[in-house]
Amino acid sequence: MDCDLVIVGGGGAGLRAALAATLADPGLDIVLVSKVVPMRSHTVAAEGGAAAVLRDDDSFAQHFDDTVSGGEWLCDQRAVEAFVAACPQELIQLERWGCPWSRQDDGRVQTRFFGGMRVQRTWFAADRTGFHMLHTLFQTSLRHPSIRRHDEFFCTDLLVDEHGLAGVLGVDIARGTPVLYRARAAVLATGGAGRVYAHNTNAGIVTGEGMALAAVHGVALRDLEFVQWHPTALPGSGILITEGCRGEGGLLLNAEGRRYLQDYDLGPPDPWPRPRAMELGPRDRLSQAFWHEDRARRTVTTPQGSAVLLDLRHLGAERLAERLPMISEVARRFLGIDPVTTPIPVRPAVHYTMGGVATGLDGATALPGLFAAGECASTGIHGANRLGSNSLAELLVFGRAAGEAAAAWSRNAPSAAGGSLLREAQARAGQAYALLAEGHQAGRPRVAELRTAMHAAMEDGVGIFRDAEGMQRACQALAELRARYRAGVALDDRSRSFNTEWLAAIELGHALQVAETIAHAALARRESRGAHRRRDAWSARDDANFLVHSLAYCDPQAAPRIEHVPVTLTRSAPGERSYGGAGARVALD
Amino acid sequence: MTDPETILIEVLRWHPDTPEAPWWQSYEVPYRADATLLEALQTIKDDLDGTLTFRWSCRMAICGSCGCMVNGRPELSCHLLLRDLAPGPVRLEPLAHFPVIRDLVIDQQDFLDKLPAVGAYLVPAEETEAAAAAPAAPSRQTPAQMADYYQYAQCINCLLCYSACPQYGLKPDFLGPAALALMARHDADSRDHGQAGRRAARDADTGVWDCTLVGHCTEVCPQGVDPARAINRNKTASARDYVFDLLLPGRRR
Numbered sequence: 076m077d078c079d080l081v082i083v084g085g086g087g088a089g090l091r092a093a094l095a096a097t098l099a100d101p102g103l104d105i106v107l108v109s110k111v112v113p114m115r116s117h118t119v120a121a122e123g124g125a126a127a128v129l130r131d132d133d134s135f136a137q138h139f140d141d142t143v144s145g146g147e148w149l150c151d152q153r154a155v156e157a158f159v160a161a162c163p164q165e166l167i168q169l170e171r172w173g174c175p176w177s178r179q180d181d182g183r184v185q186t187r188f189f190g191g192m193r194v195q196r197t198w199f200a201a202d203r204t205g206f207h208m209l210h211t212l213f214q215t216s217l218r219h220p221s222i223r224r225h226d227e228f229f230c231t232d233l234l235v236d237e238h239g240l241a242g243v244l245g246v247d248i249a250r251g252t253p254v255l256y257r258a259r260a261a262v263l264a265t266g267g268a269g270r271v272y273a274h275n276t277n278a279g280i281v282t283g284e285g286m287a288l289a290a291v292h293g294v295a296l297r298d299l300e301f302v303q304w305h306p307t308a309l310p311g312s313g314i315l316i317t318e319g320c321r322g323e324g325g326l327l328l329n330a331e332g333r334r335y336l337q338d339y340d341l342g343p344p345d346p347w348p349r350p351r352a353m354e355l356g357p358r359d360r361l362s363q364a365f366w367h368e369d370r371a372r373r374t375v376t377t378p379q380g381s382a383v384l385l386d387l388r389h390l391g392a393e394r395l396a397e398r399l400p401m402i403s404e405v406a407r408r409f410l411g412i413d414p415v416t417t418p419i420p421v422r423p424a425v426h427y428t429m430g431g432v433a434t435g436l437d438g439a440t441a442l443p444g445l446f447a448a449g450e451c452a453s454t455g456i457h458g459a460n461r462l463g464s465n466s467l468a469e470l471l472v473f474g475r476a477a478g479e480a481a482a483a484w485s486r487n488a489p490s491a492a493g494g495s496l497l498r499e500a501q502a503r504a505g506q507a508y509a510l511l512a513e514g515h516q517a518g519r520p521r522v523a524e525l526r527t528a529m530h531a532a533m534e535d536g537v538g539i540f541r542d543a544e545g546m547q548r549a550c551q552a553l554a555e556l557r558a559r560y561r562a563g564v565a566l567d568d569r570s571r572s573f574n575t576e577w578l579a580a581i582e583l584g585h586a587l588q589v590a591e592t593i594a595h596a597a598l599a600r601r602e603s604r605g606a607h608r609r610r611d612a613w614s615a616r617d618d619a620n621f622l623v624h625s626l627a628y629c630d631p632q633a634a635p636r637i638e639h640v641p642v643t644l645t646r647s648a649p650g651e652r653s654y655g656g657a658g659a660r661v662a663l664d
Numbered sequence: 665m666t667d668p669e670t671i672l673i674e675v676l677r678w679h680p681d682t683p684e685a686p687w688w689q690s691y692e693v694p695y696r697a698d699a700t701l702l703e704a705l706q707t708i709k710d711d712l713d714g715t716l717t718f719r720w721s722c723r724m725a726i727c728g729s730c731g732c733m734v735n736g737r738p739e740l741s742c743h744l745l746l747r748d749l750a751p752g753p754v755r756l757e758p759l760a761h762f763p764v765i766r767d768l769v770i771d772q773q774d775f776l777d778k779l780p781a782v783g784a785y786l787v788p789a790e791e792t793e794a795a796a797a798a799p800a801a802p803s804r805q806t807p808a809q810m811a812d813y814y815q816y817a818q819c820i821n822c823l824l825c826y827s828a829c830p831q832y833g834l835k836p837d838f839l840g841p842a843a844l845a846l847m848a849r850h851d852a853d854s855r856d857h858g859q860a861g862r863r864a865a866r867d868a869d870t871g872v873w874d875c876t877l878v879g880h881c882t883e884v885c886p887q888g889v890d891p892a893r894a895i896n897r898n899k900t901a902s903a904r905d906y907v908f909d910l911l912l913p914g915r916r917r
């Protein structure tokens with residue numbers, strides 16, 4: 076089928092891109108392809124909030140400084156400048172479209188504290204911010220029939236010719252038939268890759284295809300070694316307990332009842348609450364502190380592993396019901412615990428990929444016509460550690476930028492490619508169908524077996540703390556897994572209609588590519604910074620040699636090649652990253 | 665009582681590519697009190713039978729993917745603990761009243777088509793193009809104004825209410841509980857200017873008047889949306905508009 080612009084992904088970034096493209100150019104024929112109906116996308120699970128300067132005591136300079144120091148100076152500062160300046164306008168736009176932001180008594184938008192942010196900068200819609208943002212964007216998209224939705228279509232590959240992007244290949248999930256979208260512009264908005272780890276906060280669909288799709292066609296993946304562990308997820312399931320809990324004044328206690336963060340350069344504990352200290356420190360530091368407490372056996376034991384305690388009791392029933400209703404329900408339902416009377420056991424879980432497909436500020440990648448936005452992309456704003464609530468804002472700011480740039484590109488693009496493209500499409504689609512046709516052959520591993528082995532390799536070698544030996548072990552294991560995958564997987568299901576086992580096998584191939592890239596990028600960074608923390612000879616930050624982004628170039632058969640390029644600095648020289656210290660108690664209203 | 669080792673899960677299966685009629689299949693799954701029903705289905709898929717087909721994603725009751733009939737009642741499989749289903753057996757069927765695509769996967773297109781039909785989106789005030797492109801400040805809305813619609817804005821589109829609604833079962837073109845709740849959600853928002861556009865759908869014979877006030881929708885809703893109340897509210901509004909239209913001819917639409 077022919078169209079002007081294909082958007083792959085119906086989460087926050089994809090929907091914002093589609094809206095921006097159609098508002099910029101209402102005549103454009105846009106197809107929005109998503110493997111789930113858009114409002115089921117992972118953005119729906121985001122709880123805590125979205126950052127934008129709103130209050131009088133805040134400024135763009137402060138949002139910039141918090142973001143850049145939070146990312147330990149690996150942030151691309153030009154991108155951060157553009158980002159912080161665009162956030163307020165985007166959140167206001169969402170308000171215009173109906174997002175029910177939580178309000179103050181006089182009707183103004185309410186904001187809350189988030190980790191690493193010095194001002195109450197995070198807009199929220201109770202603890203269902205992503206849900207409300209996603210439904211608002213989805214509902215608004217219903218007003219624009221020029222956005223044609225292909226719900227439950229799965230993208231398997233891109234098509235490229237001498238002019239650049241020429242199309243996107245997919246599968247109609249219900250029928251199992253191949254689809255070719257011929258277009259000169261595409262936006263990847265496929266989300267992160269948290270599911271390459273065993274313990275993660277992500278939805279089942281967050282398997283990293285977008286990154287792998289671009290990488291297969293020579294586009295670099297940037298800064299993939301930076302994987303964020305969220306310090307407060309439920310043991311076992313990984314279900315997230317939002318940072319908003321600590322933004323509302325929640326405490327973290329070890330098995331001895333001590334606010335242990337004071338022992339990790341985040342104290343003193345009082346006065347509380349106060350920004351950028353203790354429980355409101357950044358996620359990398361909190362997850363690393365857990366790791367030490369666990370080694371020192373100061374954690375509590377649960378049936379699903381060790382944990383520390385998130386204490387919300389002092390907030391009281393009324394505030395919990397108003398500000399954190401979903402968290403309260405999750406604790407009651409899944410743990411049988413009432414947070415009004417009992418602390419919630421929590422531990423770190425993989426949450427977010429700071430890196431992704433390398434793009435400019437307009438979402439453009441090195442492949443002409445291919446754009447990327449949202450968690451699958453790397454504009455460079457998060458550096459070595461993302462601050463909570465910057466991501467939801469990013470979806471809007473850079474989703475819009477990519478949508479507008481892709482719309483402009485498609486207007487002036489070369490005409491659609493000809494017959495040779497069709498042959499190329501058939502050949503490439505054939506690979507996915509071969510997986511299906513050959514799935515009955517004896518001796519092949521099940522999808523779940525390879526997936527479990529990938530999880531084990533990542534948890535073992537590329538965890539919260541890393542060393543050369545472990546990372547090498549992971550690289551080796553992942554290379555072997557990819558080789559086994561290429562030799563074929565076993566499928567019970569070789570029918571076409573809604574074959575989710577087959578789709579999981581395709582996802583696994585992409586996930587293995589992303590996992591191997593994370594491991595190699597991590598091994599190549601011989602320093603410690605943000606979420607990349609080593610316990611071998613490279614346990615310190617090294618600005619002289621490693622104030623650089625990593626760029627990974629992937630190979631379908633071999634290990635990725637890693638290069639390093641300098642970070643763009645504009646007005647903040649690398650400095651000491653300090654949290655905690657003295658400070659005044661702030662009133663939470 | 666000691667925990668059982670396993671729990672029996674029976675699934676009503678159907679595959680469009682085979683001529684066979686729907687059939688029941690049983691799976692014996694390891695039992696863990698704190699495992700969810702969704703986790704049990706995943707165990708089947710991963711280890712026992714890769715052909716069993718169901719939707720899921722968030723596994724935290726917010727994406728609305730995983731609805732199915734559990735022992736005859738519409739539920740989210742990620743929201744039910746095996747503890748509450750022991751000792752079993754647990755009988756699973758696709759959500760009632762929808763065409764089935766395969767096994768527990770139903771066709772949700774009818775609902776997706778109803779969303780634009782009821783105007784399930786906010787219509788902002790007319791703005792100059794410049795102001796619309798770069799809005800300067802958020803509009804104000806007090807917590808009391810929010811309370812007017814907030815409950816209806818919690819709908820995750822999981823469709824459990826449609827499976828519980830006898831009227832939808834008899835008459836599939838009835839707009840149904842969630843769509844009408846979303847209509848009410850937008851009508852009741854102080855920022856909305858789209859009420860007039862929604863009236864036709866509301867007052868049509870597939871709209872609010874089709875509801876026979878059984879109220880099962882509200883009982884099964886996992887998010888406390890209370891579609892029955894939303895529909896009732898719209899009936900009141902519909903009746904009021906009707907009376908006004910009689911008194912003030914020419915006002916209508």
Ligand SMILES: Cc1cc2nc3c(=O)[nH]c(=O)nc-3n(C[C@H](O)[C@H](O)[C@H](O)COP(=O)(O)OP(=O)(O)OC[C@H]3O[C@@H](n4cnc5c(N)ncnc54)[C@H](O)[C@@H]3O)c2cc1C
Nearest residue numbers: 084085086087088110118123124230266449450464466467
């Ligand atoms: C539990 C949780 C809570 C969070 N809370 C916050 C928060 O409070 N604040 C904050 O700023 N950030 C938060 N984040 C991070 C933030 O939610 C995500 O980074 C963001 O939602 C990602 O949005 P996205 O649009 O990039 O991707 P997603 O919302 O993940 O959407 C990806 C889309 O791509 C589609 N897709 C993927 N692969 C394919 C394919 N092969 N073919 C077709 N379609 C495909 C999917 O169907 C989906 O529509 C949270 C994350 C998690 C896990």
Ligand code: SF4
Nearest residue numbers: 819820822823825885
């Ligand atoms: S009203 Fe309730 S039951 Fe119906 S779709 Fe919405 S959330 Fe689900």
Ligand code: FES
Nearest residue numbers: 721723728730742
């Ligand atoms: S998996 Fe998302 S609602 Fe159950």
